[in-house]
Amino acid sequence: MSDQFPHYIEFRDVNKTFGKGEKDEKHVLIDSNFHVNAGQTVAIIGRSGVGKSVTLRHIMGFLKPDSGRIIVAHEDILGLSDIEMNRIRRKVTMVFQSGALFDSLTVAENILFSLEQREDYNAQNKDDVVEGLLKMVDIWDARDQYPSDLSTGYRRAVAIARALAAQPQCILYDEPTTMVDPIMSDHLTLLMLRLKTQLKLTSIVVTHDLDLLHRVADTVVFLSKGKVAFFGTVPDLHRSQDPDIRQFLELDKVIRGDISAESPFRTGVAGEA
Ligand SMILES: Nc1ncnc2c1ncn2[C@@H]1O[C@H](COP(=O)(O)OP(=O)(O)OP(=O)(O)O)[C@@H](O)[C@H]1O
Numbered sequence: 224m225s226d227q228f229p230h231y232i233e234f235r236d237v238n239k240t241f242g243k244g245e246k247d248e249k250h251v252l253i254d255s256n257f258h259v260n261a262g263q264t265v266a267i268i269g270r271s272g273v274g275k276s277v278t279l280r281h282i283m284g285f286l287k288p289d290s291g292r293i294i295v296a297h298e299d300i301l302g303l304s305d306i307e308m309n310r311i312r313r314k315v316t317m318v319f320q321s322g323a324l325f326d327s328l329t330v331a332e333n334i335l336f337s338l339e340q341r342e343d344y345n346a347q348n349k350d351d352v353v354e355g356l357l358k359m360v361d362i363w364d365a366r367d368q369y370p371s372d373l374s375t376g377y378r379r380a381v382a383i384a385r386a387l388a389a390q391p392q393c394i395l396y397d398e399p400t401t402m403v404d405p406i407m408s409d410h411l412t413l414l415m416l417r418l419k420t421q422l423k424l425t426s427i428v429v430t431h432d433l434d435l436l437h438r439v440a441d442t443v444v445f446l447s448k449g450k451v452a453f454f455g456t457v458p459d460l461h462r463s464q465d466p467d468i469r470q471f472l473e474l475d476k477v478i479r480g481d482i483s484a485e486s487p488f489r490t491g492v493a494g495e496a
């Protein structure tokens with residue numbers, strides 16, 4: 224670990240504007256500051272379009288900030304060459320919403336493809352490794368199927384298995400439980416929890432799913448109007464008096480039907496039942 228960069232991932236005063244000087248100029252990240260320690264999970268939350276995915280794309284080096292510093296795997300990634308960035312991307316990998324799988328390859332072949340990219344690839348035990356990964360994410364029964372035959376949730380599980388084949392230190396998940404049924408959502412949440420506790424993986428999870436957040440996150444980044452409006456622990460998030468955060472948390476309760484008797488949302492239905 225570097226003394227200079229003790230956090231595994233860190234944003235230091237990161238700014239990013241799209242369409243600079245144009246009519247539709249958009250400040251997506253304004254003095255963004257947060258960090259993730261090795262082995263920990265941070266959840267990034269906030270309304271649609273606040274810059275959650277843009278934040279992840281900066282960590283992968285797919286986007287460059289206008290100013291500020293971005294530390295990934297204890298290294299300052301600004302100024303790294305493509306080759307050096309690929310070295311970082313072997314440590315930190317991203318699971319996309321779509322899964323981004325190869326449609327012409329089976330599930331097992333998709334995972335094998337990732338395994339073959341490893342420097343220490345060993346063809347002799349490849350079947351065992353693929354089998355182990357399929358079992359780890361509990362999709363052994365889908366090994367010979369093609370991505371197009373699978374549900375969204377299964378495709379995400381395959382994408383996680385494929386990411387794990389590269390033996391990363393850190394996984395970035397972009398809305399892993401969006402658009403999947405509650406059982407699959409629970410399954411993916413447990414899987415992320417297992418990777419954290421058993422493999423000690425560091426992770427960042429962009430999510431609207433507060434159940435996932437409560438079960439997996441150590442800390443939370445709440446993005447609002449281009450800024451990190453909150454960065455802290457989950458209990459502190461619930462204690463926050465920021466109106467945007469309160470609204471975000473209340474809305475989730477309404478969606479889940481978990482509304483307490485004293486909630487303003489109950490007004491008018493008192494005396495029912
Ligand atoms: N390459 C780009 N060029 C111009 N604008 C972009 C680019 N990428 C993202 N944006 C804009 O930046 C803003 C933030 O986008 P981002 O995808 O990070 O949102 P998000 O928080 O992930 O939202 P969602 O919850 O809908 O996925 C949006 O207004 C988007 O249109």
Ligand SMILES: [Mg+2]
Binds near residue numbers: 275397
């Ligand atoms: Mg997004």
